[in-house]
Amino acid sequence: MISSCGIMKRLRSPWCHHFANHRLCSSIMSMLFLLSMVCPSSNASAFTKPGCQRTCGNLEIPYPFGIEIGPNCSISSPWFDIKCNTSFDPPKAYLADTPFEVVDISETQIYVKNSRLQLAMACYGKELDNKTGSSTKISIEFLHSPYTFSDANQITSLGCDDLATVEGASNASVWKPSKFGGGCLSYCCSPVEPNDTGSCPGAGCCRTSIPKGQRYLNVNLSDMHSNWQGFKIFQCSFAFLGMMNSSDFKFRLYDLNDSTTFLNKYTTLTDLPLVLDWTVPGSRNCSELAEDSADLACQQNSDCIDSDTGVEGYRCRCREGYDGNPYLAPGCQDIDECNDDPCDSNGICNNTVGSYNCSCPDGYFGDGRRNGSGCFQVPGSRDKVAIGAGLGSGMGLILLLSTCFWLKRFLKKRKNKEQREKFFKRNGGLLLQQQISKDEDVYGKIRFFTSKELDKASDHFNESRILGQGGQGTVYKGMLSDGKIIAIKKSKLVNEKQVKQFINEVVVLSQINHRNIVKLLGCCLETEVPLLVYEFISHGTLFNHIHDESIEFPFSWSARLKISVEVAGALAYLHSAASLPIYHRDIKSSNILLDEKYVAKVSDFGISRSIEVDQTHLTTQVKGTFGYLDPEYFQSSQFTEKSDVYSFGVILVELLSGQKPVSSNTKEEERSLATRFLLCMEGNNLDSILDTRVADQDRREELIAVAKLAQKCLNLNGKLRPTMKEVAMELESVRMSQTLPTTAKTEYQGVWLRKPKAILISEDDYTSTADTTTPSSNDYPLTIHTS
Ligand SMILES: *[C@@H]1O[C@H](CO)[C@@H](O)[C@H](O)[C@H]1NC(C)=O
Ligand SMILES: *[C@@H]1O[C@H](CO)[C@@H](O)[C@H](O)[C@H]1NC(C)=O
Ligand SMILES: *[C@@H]1O[C@H](CO)[C@@H](O)[C@H](O)[C@H]1NC(C)=O
Ligand SMILES: *[C@@H]1O[C@H](CO)[C@@H](O)[C@H](O)[C@H]1NC(C)=O
Ligand SMILES: *[C@@H]1O[C@H](CO)[C@@H](O)[C@H](O)[C@H]1NC(C)=O
Ligand SMILES: *[C@@H]1O[C@H](CO)[C@@H](O)[C@H](O)[C@H]1NC(C)=O
Ligand SMILES: *[C@@H]1O[C@H](CO)[C@@H](O)[C@H](O)[C@H]1NC(C)=O
Ligand SMILES: *[C@@H]1O[C@H](CO)[C@@H](O)[C@H](O)[C@H]1NC(C)=O
Ligand SMILES: *[C@@H]1O[C@H](CO)[C@@H](O)[C@H](O)[C@H]1NC(C)=O
Ligand SMILES: *[C@@H]1O[C@H](CO)[C@@H](O)[C@H](O)[C@H]1NC(C)=O
Ligand SMILES: *[C@@H]1O[C@H](CO)[C@@H](O)[C@H](O)[C@H]1NC(C)=O
Ligand SMILES: *[C@@H]1O[C@H](CO)[C@@H](O)[C@H](O)[C@H]1NC(C)=O
Numbered sequence: 160m161i162s163s164c165g166i167m168k169r170l171r172s173p174w175c176h177h178f179a180n181h182r183l184c185s186s187i188m189s190m191l192f193l194l195s196m197v198c199p200s201s202n203a204s205a206f207t208k209p210g211c212q213r214t215c216g217n218l219e220i221p222y223p224f225g226i227e228i229g230p231n232c233s234i235s236s237p238w239f240d241i242k243c244n245t246s247f248d249p250p251k252a253y254l255a256d257t258p259f260e261v262v263d264i265s266e267t268q269i270y271v272k273n274s275r276l277q278l279a280m281a282c283y284g285k286e287l288d289n290k291t292g293s294s295t296k297i298s299i300e301f302l303h304s305p306y307t308f309s310d311a312n313q314i315t316s317l318g319c320d321d322l323a324t325v326e327g328a329s330n331a332s333v334w335k336p337s338k339f340g341g342g343c344l345s346y347c348c349s350p351v352e353p354n355d356t357g358s359c360p361g362a363g364c365c366r367t368s369i370p371k372g373q374r375y376l377n378v379n380l381s382d383m384h385s386n387w388q389g390f391k392i393f394q395c396s397f398a399f400l401g402m403m404n405s406s407d408f409k410f411r412l413y414d415l416n417d418s419t420t421f422l423n424k425y426t427t428l429t430d431l432p433l434v435l436d437w438t439v440p441g442s443r444n445c446s447e448l449a450e451d452s453a454d455l456a457c458q459q460n461s462d463c464i465d466s467d468t469g470v471e472g473y474r475c476r477c478r479e480g481y482d483g484n485p486y487l488a489p490g491c492q493d494i495d496e497c498n499d500d501p502c503d504s505n506g507i508c509n510n511t512v513g514s515y516n517c518s519c520p521d522g523y524f525g526d527g528r529r530n531g532s533g534c535f536q537v538p539g540s541r542d543k544v545a546i547g548a549g550l551g552s553g554m555g556l557i558l559l560l561s562t563c564f565w566l567k568r569f570l571k572k573r574k575n576k577e578q579r580e581k582f583f584k585r586n587g588g589l590l591l592q593q594q595i596s597k598d599e600d601v602y603g604k605i606r607f608f609t610s611k612e613l614d615k616a617s618d619h620f621n622e623s624r625i626l627g628q629g630g631q632g633t634v635y636k637g638m639l640s641d642g643k644i645i646a647i648k649k650s651k652l653v654n655e656k657q658v659k660q661f662i663n664e665v666v667v668l669s670q671i672n673h674r675n676i677v678k679l680l681g682c683c684l685e686t687e688v689p690l691l692v693y694e695f696i697s698h699g700t701l702f703n704h705i706h707d708e709s710i711e712f713p714f715s716w717s718a719r720l721k722i723s724v725e726v727a728g729a730l731a732y733l734h735s736a737a738s739l740p741i742y743h744r745d746i747k748s749s750n751i752l753l754d755e756k757y758v759a760k761v762s763d764f765g766i767s768r769s770i771e772v773d774q775t776h777l778t779t780q781v782k783g784t785f786g787y788l789d790p791e792y793f794q795s796s797q798f799t800e801k802s803d804v805y806s807f808g809v810i811l812v813e814l815l816s817g818q819k820p821v822s823s824n825t826k827e828e829e830r831s832l833a834t835r836f837l838l839c840m841e842g843n844n845l846d847s848i849l850d851t852r853v854a855d856q857d858r859r860e861e862l863i864a865v866a867k868l869a870q871k872c873l874n875l876n877g878k879l880r881p882t883m884k885e886v887a888m889e890l891e892s893v894r895m896s897q898t899l900p901t902t903a904k905t906e907y908q909g910v911w912l913r914k915p916k917a918i919l920i921s922e923d924d925y926t927s928t929a930d931t932t933t934p935s936s937n938d939y940p941l942t943i944h945t946s
Pocket of ligand 12: 528530
């Protein structure tokens with residue numbers, strides 16, 4: 160038994176990580192836990208002197224205080240003797256020879272009470288001079304003691320025209336420097352209605368505080384009668400000394416008319432604890448005692464602290480990481496912080512002398528601390544199967560039984576796990592793991608979702624959850640267990656050559672934090688095809704808003720312009736401001752999502768690539784969407800940043816014309832919207848292609864400016880196209896030149912947008928440190944009135 164207790168101290172939950180089957184291990188752990196309750200506690204540090212009584216009634220009394228049953232139970236001062244009167248049930252502890260009952264003892268303070276001595280009261284008959292109160296004074300002194308009144312105490316005075324004064328000093332024979340005087344006046348407005356409430360401090364009540372370091376206090380309660388209305392409103396007034404904890408005490412003012420009722424009704428006032436600061440008496444301070452430690456009461460691993468009350472004396476305090484009674488040999492003991500589980504449930508706790516250390520098992524990352532980053536597992540890392548190690552440790556039969564019970568499950572799980580590991584590797588998990596562990600910026604930004612988690616979130620990838628299906632995969636809507644709505648993209652199979660690229664993208668995208676780019680939340684690599692998890696954008700695609708006839712409200716020109724500015728800004732950011740240039744490679748209106756405030760979010764980086772800075776183009780297999788595809792790229796297979804510009808040009812034309820990029824019902828050569836648009840522009844016949852919904856909107860100059868910009872974007876020679884940054888700036892300036900339309904408001908998607916006169920330009924949305932002169936539309940100060 161004794162040896163297993165030793166083992167158990169070492170066996171903490173992280174130990175389970177060496178087991179592939181955590182469940183099995185946990186069940187063993189709980190058995191061990193049950194056994195460990197039988198183990199004796201090793202850390203019973205001294206509390207009282209040997210042979211002395213620990214408690215009086217419910218109160219524990221630590222050394223240097225002591226219950227006077229034999230000599231030397233308290234430190235060598237009679238003031239630390241606690242008299243335990245066992246004729247009460249439960250017994251009551253009294254402070255030395257005083258009439259004060261001890262209610263609590265802390266490291267720095269002692270709480271006592273005596274309801275009679277802490278109360279001053281005066282009740283008056285009809286005639287002023289007929290006082291019947293028991294006492295109009297409180298007078299308490301702890302002269303020549305190690306106690307001073309704490310500043311937690313106050314004088315609380317109740318009455319409708321009464322004055323409470325207080326005087327104090329630390330030494331009766333020396334008035335200076337610590338003599339102090341104060342007071343307060345309690346007053347209420349008359350006439351008083353029967354159920355008017357008094358409050359503390361406030362109506363009918365006042366409070367005054369007491370500075371630290373006083374050893375005696377004198378409180379006088381006196382009437383202000385003659386100075387006020389000429390008669391007492393209520394017969395009684397009271398003053399209480401002690402710590403009034405509730406900051407707002409309420410009472411019925413009428414109750415002041417009857418002292419017995421009042422005192423019985425408001426017992427919080429008659430039970431106020433009086434708080435005393437205590438120190439180890441002695442005229443020498445800590446630095447003097449340090450030279451002659453024979454007299455110093457502080458034991459090992461503790462520090463001497465000078466009294467902060469302005470009177471002599473000191474206290475002892477355990478050093479950080481140590482615990483125990485600093486006044487008793489052998490002094491403070493190392494705290495086994497590991498007992499409080501300061502480490503993550505996956506972490507390994509190592510108690511050190513005066514501190515502790517958390518670490519993470521192999522395959523886990525992080526600082527291991529519960530309040531820090533914890534230990535997080537990048538899935539796929541190998542847990543070593545160490546089932547044999549457990550079998551040897553003497554738990555014999557019970558262990559065997561539970562092993563049998565779990566074995567079946569274990570084998571099944573292991574097979575499952577092996578498969579997940581296989582997928583994880585194939586999907587580039589190890590590569591990502593490497594990247595994460597060496598790149599500070601990525602650390603913590605990619606969340607690894609487990610296949611189980613996403614399966615649950617998407618209701619087993621239920622068809623009813625499908626948001627969209629495209630060339631790169633299927634997107635499902637899902638809800639995480641914390642209620643967050645997500646979009647899960649199930650990618651097409653990734654072949655081995657693409658893995659590195661794919662992982663790079665995940666790393667790059669996880670670092671992008673731009674208002675107009677859909678945020679990547681994380682990924683799951685332990686499924687057959689990699690899953691990417693994005694934030695969910697609720698209001699559908701730009702494509703639907705332009706082309707879906709059933710959408711009720713016309714999509715106004717200023718809304719279209721705002722969206723084009725946002726998209727251009729996002730693409731410019733991807734091209735130039737992100738740490739590595741990223742080409743989207745599949746820009747189309749169905750990849751632009753709108754959120755509930757109609758803010759555009761660029762999405763679907765399924766085939767996007769980040770490229771090394773010295774490269775200017777990629778030679779790839781042509782990919783993209785017909786109708787948006789740069790003809791130059793189509794011929795040369797060389798994707799450049801200008802190819803994205805071309806696709807964006809098509810979106811501008813879509814916004815201008817309201818037509819689909821490819822139409823099926825026209826002649827072959829006229830199918831492409833871009834071609835038709837260019838022909839119109841050359842023929843100076845823009846009107847023939849403009850969307851009637853915007854052509855009428857009295858924005859001719861803007862329409863022409865944007866049409867010209869679109870024409871430049873669609874230039875067949877990529878070199879002559881503007882960069883995304885230039886496009887973004889141009890669009891922004893078009894929008895800034897917007898004059899207020901005559902109506903000042905435009906109805907738009909059921910909301911009213913008020914046009915701002917000036918547009919605020921903010922760079923806050925750019926997380927990159929790169930030069931970001933691109934104006935951003937992100938702080939467009941929309942005033943939205945839902946109608
Ligand atoms: C109590 O303390 C005094 C002085 O510290 C010592 O002389 C005496 O022997 C002690 N008594 C007992 C019973 O320990
Ligand atoms: C204990 O309290 C009772 C009641 O107040 C009192 O009569 C008695 O003298 C006390 N005993 C001691 C030892 O103080
Ligand atoms: C004071 O009050 C008491 C009882 O309330 C009464 O007996 C006494 O006569 C009063 N004295 C004067 C001077 O009014
Ligand atoms: C008060 O001060 C005098 C003079 O400094 C000193 O002799 C005396 O011990 C002090 N009394 C107390 C209770 O501290
Ligand atoms: C005041 O007290 C009277 C009875 O004494 C009661 O009827 C009335 O509701 C009370 N008013 C309030 C505001 O509590
Ligand atoms: C309080 O009352 C005492 C005794 O009646 C008196 O000596 C003292 O001056 C009074 N103090 C104040 C502040 O009124
Ligand atoms: C009194 O209040 C303080 C904080 O306001 C709190 O720390 C303390 O525990 C309270 N004490 C009691 C006896 O309720
Ligand atoms: C308070 O009590 C006195 C005597 O009992 C009485 O005369 C007076 O009216 C009462 N005051 C109020 C406000 O009830
Ligand atoms: C301790 O006392 C000595 C002598 O009274 C004094 O010189 C020294 O400043 C004091 N140290 C502290 C920290 O108060
Ligand atoms: C715990 O820490 C101590 C000292 O820091 C070290 O010697 C010991 O090897 C550590 N134990 C473990 C299991 O890490
Ligand atoms: C924790 O462990 C690390 C490495 O083992 C060591 O560098 C560090 O000093 C330790 N911290 C503490 C508080 O023991
Ligand atoms: C975590 O706890 C340690 C020790 O308690 C503390 O030093 C550290 O500041 C805490 N960190 C955070 C982030 O709260």
